[in-house]
Amino acid sequence: MESDAATPAGFRQRKLPSKLRMRGAASDMADPNQLFDDTSAHAGPPGLGYRGQETPGMGFPAQALLTEPMSNFAVTYGSSLASQGKEMVDRNLDRLITISKLKYYFAVDTVYVGKKLGLLVFPYMHKNWEVRYQQDTPVAPRFDINAPDLYIPAMAFITYILVAGFALGTQNRFSPEILGIQASSALVWLIIEVLVTLFSLYLVTVNTDLTTIDLIAFSGYKYVGMIVGVVSGLLFGRTGYYLVLLWCCIAIVVFMIRSLRLKILSEAAAEGVLVRGAKNQLRMYLTMAIATAQPVFMYWLTYHLVR
Known part of the structure; x- marks a missing residue:
């Protein structure tokens, strides 16, 4: 009866089993500010957290196998499409207008432009109207005013x-x-x-x-x-x-x-x-x-x- 009076709120103190007393002693020795018990000793393989989730800083092999090949495939496929599109545009453009020939018609300089404008307004005094050729190819306009x-x-x-x-x-x-x-x-x-x-x-x-x-x-x-x-x-x-x-x-x-x-x-x-x-x-x-x-x-x- 004395033990019942010493117990607060009238509760009787029961003896705990030996295993529970040992665990309670170990927890008393832990940090009093710790909110949860350290269960790392019973955790799964390294790299996995709670319920198999990936811990920060650790790579998950299955996810890496899924994401990296897909991204590499997308980059490779996109670059191949771009190169094929460029080749198609260049090929079709060359059928209509050859770029090298088009550059020929813009090969001018200031002297040529001035002389050609004068020829367009005063063509009466000009004598030679033949276009000059070099190896069966007409010379650039900047070298021939008639081109x-x-x-x-x-x-x-x-x-x-x-x-x-x-x-x-x-x-x-x-x-x-x-x-x-x-x-x-x-x-x-x-x-x-x-x-x-x-x-x-x-x-x-x-x-x-x-x-x-x-x-x-x-x-x-x-x-x-x-x-x-x-x-x-x-x-x-x-x-x-x-x-x-x-x-x-x-x-x-x-x-x-x-x-x-x-x-x-x-x-x-x-x-x-x-x-x-x-x-x-x-x-x-x-x-x-x-x-x-x-x-x-x-x-x-x-x-x-x-x-």
């Missing part, structure tokens, strides 16, 4: 669109839609002109070294005269526009006839006299038609820009 190029037509086309926008702005008629229509119409007419020329050469059965890029270059030279005409109209009115545009139209006709005559008539020397005479007339008519079509386009694309 066609794409630099001047491309820059002239962009400048023409900018000048057209400025002219429309001075008349309070500028808008992005109108400028887009102006650019698209000029481009469409250029494409139509080149296609009609190619079809005409096919009908006349002309075997010439003129390529599609050459025709684009020659057709694009008229934008130089169009720019000069519109700028003159902005500075001196419609009278200045008509006078300067007339000069530029005559100049481009002379330039086109003298440039295309040698290329379109290049095979005439290898034919007989009768065949040569009949085909030469058709070729001359075709050359005159191509040349005289340039002033029509020049006026059609610029007359509404000057008031």
Whole structure:
């Protein structure tokens, strides 16, 4: 009864088994601030935590086998697709336009550009119109003023669109839609002109070294005269526009006839006299038609820009 009175809250103290007393003694010797018992001695294999979870800093072999091969496969497959796509684009692009040939038409320098612009505006004093060749290959435009190029037509086309926008702005008629229509119409007419020329050469059965890029270059030279005409109209009115545009139209006709005559008539020397005479007339008519079509386009694309 005395032991019952010494026990707090009236509970009787029972003796614990020997194994439980030993475990309690070991726990009393542990850190009093420790919340949980150390069960590392009874844990599983190293690298696994509670319930087989991966402990930080330790790699799980099964997961590594699943993730690393998949990522490597994805990278390899993506790079192979990119290389195949690049090869396909290059192959199809080479079928349409050879990059090396396209670089030829942009091989210009400042001296060539200045001389070619002067030739387009004043072609009357120029004597030799033959394109020079080196080992059956035409020399680069920067070495021959008679060689066609794409630099001047491309820059002239962009400048023409900018000048057209400025002219429309001075008349309070500028808008992005109108400028887009102006650019698209000029481009469409250029494409139509080149296609009609190619079809005409096919009908006349002309075997010439003129390529599609050459025709684009020659057709694009008229934008130089169009720019000069519109700028003159902005500075001196419609009278200045008509006078300067007339000069530029005559100049481009002379330039086109003298440039295309040698290329379109290049095979005439290898034919007989009768065949040569009949085909030469058709070729001359075709050359005159191509040349005289340039002033029509020049006026059609610029007359509404000057008031």
